[in-house]
Amino acid sequence: MTATLDRASASLAPGRPPASPIAPPRRRVSGARVAGWLAIAALLGFGVYSIGGLGLDASYLAHASAKLSQFFGQTSNTITFPSPADLAYLTGLTLGVVVLGTLVAALISVPIAYLAAANTAPAPWLRWLGRAIGVVTRAVPDVVLAFSVSLMFALGSTIPGVIAIGIHSIGMISKLFADAIEQIDEGPRTAIRAAGGSPAQQFWAGVFPQVLPAWIATVLHRFDINVRGSAILGYAGVGGLGYAMALAFHQFDYGRGFGIAIVIFALCVALEIVSSTVRRALLGIQPTGRGLGDRIVRAATKGRRAADAPAGASARPTAVASSAAPPADLTGLLRRPWTRDRVRNTAWVVAALFFVGLAIWWAQIDPNQIMWPQVAPVLSSFWPPSFGSAGAAAVFTALLETLQVAFAAALVSLVLALAIGSFAARNVAPNGWVRGVARVVLTALRGIPELIVALFLIVIVGLGAIPAFVALAIGGVGLLGKLIADSFEEVDAGPERALTAAGATRTQRYAAATLPQGAPALIGHALYLVDTNVRAATLLGAVGAGGIGYYLALSAPQLDLHGEVTTLVAILVVVVLALEGIAAWLRRVFG
16 A cells, blocks of 8 residues: 555656556445346346247237227227216225225234334334234235135125225235334434333334324325225125126126226326325425426415414524513413414314215125124135145246236336336426426326226237236336336435536436436336236236136135135245345345
């Protein structure tokens, strides 16, 4: 080191010719990063292999295009919709099931997240128990749950839908809630513990208020997903729009079926705007965009801060004047004032309670629909596990097909979402108009239920894995594109400004500053999409898209085949755990 410095000083001494420049130090690449890049290359290679393995070639595309033109020519003038009264009834029934299922999951997720978070779990084994409950409930498809538990209820009951949505949603809500708990500021909790507070007081007064915004956002996001997924529950006999659509397709009334599908799509888009608006209003976010949700929130909260501020108050905090007279009623200081914020939040709570009561009425929950003599036989039928009449070879071949669909769709979604999502980021888009168009495209793609696209393609081109691949690829662009746009907008602006000041072009700034900083989040989001696609591909397999979902849908409604359901669910749990482990390892390596 000293010799190197001496040579550098000598080369700069006056009267001496400059020596050869010293090469900058090379960054050492760790073995973990090399392994991480190899793992990413392997995952991408499997995605490319999966696209070829699905049989998607030029002849298939030509055949599909011809069938598509023929189908539109035959059904473009035959699309019908339910009557207004039937439409209102079916929509209310669907919303009632989704609201109750999401609410049940939200409440149960609180104690599970408490156990699953590393900083609140009473014991290590309880933390693993909480995480295991989240993984298992997340891995079991809701349509399989609905098929299985429907044997314990009267025909047409909505309770299986509530149970299926509730159990399946527990996994995702509790996982994200536990992650938020692990990131809290430990100061308030430590202060409460130092004052002698019990563990319950530490959680409810020191932890829960900090994670309440994340909990609300997660629950509302899950509500959006459950609305889109509720359509497939109709194939399990759960009433609502999904059941009406499934009945129309079973009767080959494609005009009515696609009319209901259009209604479901419009409902999903409308509810996403509403939930986004409610989430921003509850969390006190002041939006600045020009979208419909942003405009509604700005109009609803206009002048709120000015109304809450005392008359004549300065915008800058000042010290309390020493000559100010003490209040006449000291007990008044202990009462929380009814500011406009408090009135608004109370109104939101009352409206939410009223909506829950309305959902209970809509869903027509009737405990008398439970067939109690069937409960014990149904629960005991899931043991022992077995591969059934299909055999292990057929099951693992179907699992490979499901994985191929998930990886192939994720790879196509990644390519398209990286392009559209980049233009949806404020720091990448050349102007606001381009960003707005990209955001609208992502919202529209995200609002299309995968089931509708898959059913549409199955009707046109027949059964198989390609309809599921196309449906997941389209939906994945909307989901992944939004996550990419949000991640790129959150990168450190310093490197981008430095490159701009140095004369770099927009493309150079994106390639050298934005993309490298967003790469870790991009990897995590892509793996999250693969994880989501595995579950979605399983669901779509239940309606004719092949894969392991076909065997689940075949076994779940039959009491004597529930052992096969147990085996298939266990396989899915192992796959989900493996994907989550790979994602967590890659985040540590590139984070």
